[in-house]
Amino acid sequence: MTGELLTMTGIVKEFPGVRALDGVDLDVRAGEVHCLLGQNGAGKSTLIKVLSGSHHPDAGEIRWQGELVTLSTPTAAMKRGIATIYQELDLVDGLSVAENIFLGHERASAGFLHRGDENAEARRLLARLGHQNIPATREVGRLSAAGKQIVSMARALSHETKLLIMDEPSAVLAHDEVDNLFRVIRDLTASGVAIVYISHRLEEIRAIGDRVTVLKDGRTVATGLPARTTPTADVVSLMTGRSIEYAFPPRTVGPEDAAEAAPVLAVEHLTLSGAFSDVSFSVRAGEIVGIAGLVGAGRSEVLETVYGARRRTAGTVTVDGKALPAGNVTAAVRAGVGLAPEERKSQALLLGESVVRNVSLASLSRFSRGGWMNRRREHADTSRATESLHVRPEDPTRAARTLSGGNQQKVVLARWLLGGSRVLLLDEPTRGVDVGARSEIYALIRRLADEGLAVLLVSSEVPEVLGLSDRVLVMREGAMIHESAATALDEAHVLDMIMEGSAA
Amino acid sequence: MSDQVSEPVAPAQGLGADVTADEQARVERVGEEQAGSTSTRDAVRHNTVLASLTRNIGLVIVLLVLAVVGSLSSDNFLTSDNIRNILVSSSVIGVVTVGMTFVIIGGGIDLSVGALVALASVWATTVATQDYGPAVMVLCALLVGTGAGLVNGVLIAYGRLVPFIATLAMLVSARGLAAKMANNRTQIVESPSIKKIATTDVLGIPLLVVMLAVVVTAGWVLLNRTTFGRRTFAIGGNAEAARLAGIDVRRHTALLYVLSGLCCGIAAVMLIARTTTGSSTHGNLYELDAIAAVIIGGTLLSGGRGTIIGSFLGVLVFTTITNIFILNNLATEVQNIAKGLIIVAAVLLQGRTSREAAT
Helix, strand or coil: CCCCEEEEEEEEEEECCCCEEEEEEEEEEECCCCEEECCCCCCHHHEEEECCCCCCCCCEEECCEHHHHHHCCCHHHHCEEEEECCCCCCCCCCHHHHHHHHHCCEEEEECCCCCCHHHHHHHHHHHHHCCCCCCCCEEEECCCHHHHHHHHHHHHCCCCCEEEEEEHHHHHHHHHHHHHHHHHHHHHCCCCCCCEEEEEHHEEEHHHEEEEEEECCCCCEEEECCCCCCCHHHHHHHHCCCCCCCCCCCCCHHHHHHHCCCCEEEEEEEEEECEEEEEEEEECCEEEEEECCCCCHHHHHHHHHHHCCCCCCEEEEECCECCCCCCCCHHHCCEEEEEEEECCCHHHHCCCCEEEHHHHHHHHHHHEEECCEEEHHHHHHHHHHHCCCCCCCCCCCCCCCCCHHHHHHHHHHHHHCCCCCCEEEEEECCCCCCHHHHHHHHHHHHHHHHCEEEEEEHHHHCHHHHHHCEEEEEEEEEEEEEEEEEHHHCCCHHHHHHCCCCCC | CCCHHHCCCCHHHHHHCCCHHHHHHHHHHHHHHHCCCCHHHCCCCCCCCCHHHHCCCCHHHHHHHHHHHHHHHCCCCCCHHHHCCCCHHHHHHHHHHHHHHHHCCCCCCCCCHHHHHHHHHHHCCCHHHCCCHHHHHHHHHHHHHHHHHHHHHHHCCCCCCCCCHHHHHHHHHHHHHHHCCCCCCCEEEECHHHHHHHCCCCCCCCCHHHHHHHHHHHHHHHHEEEHHHHHHHHHHHHHHHHHHHCCCCCHHHHHHHHHHHHHHHHHHHHHHHCCECCCCCCCCCCHHHHHHHHHCCCCCCCCCCCCHHHHHHHHHHHHHHHHHHCCCCHHHHHHHHHHHHHHHHHHHHHHHHHHHHHH
């Protein structure tokens, strides 16, 4: 047990229908920056949640400073000295910096706050992080993302933290702010705090990390790799080469056929300031075009801007030769564009309403005359759409909330199928869909394309983009950096491009 | 006896030959809770009056209890005159409540309804307006209500004001404007045709009650049989999903407040006829009565779910309580305490059902 602060062995965590963690090992030493690498769905978030006490492992053991422990609640983890800084910073905007730092463990006697004490201690913690410039009494809502992150770290330190877990801390930061983050991390490790650092960006891991653990499909595939010297190719090949193979439907359109068809969706010099700029591409009828890139590269924003849910700052979007007005979803829908958004439950579904009402939502005028609903036809037509997409259970009067993720996605697809859409925009089409149901969704998407729809697809999972698409666009930091036929690319090549941009 | 009390419900339920899917969905969920989910229970069947009654069973029971209490405590309760009384005093607030139901299902709130009734009543009864005759007076009340509702709607939907704030501002300024127009005096109505609205019977039913029945029925149809109603549920249930499905959420939101304003205009005409006056103090606290009726009627304050029939039953409960207290010469203070308790009880009951819905 020489300096091993934390040892996790054989951690297993199952959720209904999916084994998120399938034997993960991780050991962390005091004072090191331990990097956790893995693709989306590899189990990083689940592992963090086990470590921070939010999830209970189904098997495996956790040793903390050599002693066998169970982390039953987040509070229990925090008492041992394990603190987590999540990607969505969990701060209360309306409270001051000091109030946030001491939220839940206020300095008080008999219920009366010692505000002076709290402010002084907050100032001391901020100074330790090198940020005396943040006033302890400032309202947190008025701080920048970087400032909030510092407050989160100060909060973690207010608990005598020995292990700090940081989930993609650089994702919310501008470039120069990352340097400052690294300086703070070095100060912390110098004082003996261990950091578990999660990031997709290899160059950061090289800059700040000591050792690397790689996860793939819920398993540890490599641990204790030296962060600075392991070749990129080795890391990438560890992350890929998956053991679960999805069945992708065969491509039916050859690249030559596709080139001849006229584009249904044409996007030129599309720009949304702050997100992406000068993006041009087109999608033809019967074609599936996939956009690969990291979260934050601007992929979803492209989709939402094409759809009009965000107002573009420059560029044009045309459907069947007709230009769409900026920032107008209603016009886009009328022109035959449909979106299956990333957050199905909050952005697409009326969870308490029946499947029928969810499917007909975008084409109500089709079932009405003078505003009067023809509910018999609505029921008949929506049922036909859900049947053709094999929505299970078959009863279309069930509430949408009772359906599985895959079937909810089919409901959204049925909505656009019924609406007679010409262009389908899919944002993370298999997010929240059981592994078993994915192949079915893939086959469905291909079938819709074969029926003449133009499909534009965004996914964080590179194999999904490569396996499903005819053509692939690669985005990094708001720019389109590559376009080619899907068959001309492999996973390692794409990962290389989106992570480091050193397109070989 | 309860048959008589709930008589005006009949036309609305008669139209409800089949019930909206969400009502059925709730019935279905309750069924799952109690009987476990068998496939026949899961299916949402086209049910009739039964489902509608089940949905509002709590209110129906409250009404029955009130009827028993009323008839035990006063011999005059179960007379046809008294039942007329209850229905007539439900008429004005009932019409306002229909508009409020739409606004709340659509995810908003309208605090200005009482003030709009007052403003419309004053504007329609100024000497100048009365000179043009009864038709113009009615038109004036409707236009004032609709116009003020449009201002609410535009401020909320396009000006991005919080509904609570926008309609609170309208409440204050509409009452102020009404008081200024009337010079703080009560304006007497001369037109016999207007007065007749409150004194005419149609087939033995007071015209005011018929008007209420027409508005409730129209509201029910609009909510359950048209695209407008469907979109109202969608926007209140998940505004983002509605927007991304191509629905013009802002326009629709504005229209909800216009509709509420129109209902206030109609209510103003009825109130002018009943009181034969226009006054800036008319419709005092209608906003609270209407919101309370909507809430105990089972509509979620957060939007997306609710029924016109429930709101209507809510109005009946409140007017029946008032009626019983008046018959027994009890103080209004006690009456208000009872109303408060009923609101709490109803919302607790509703909280339980919505938790069931969430599971």
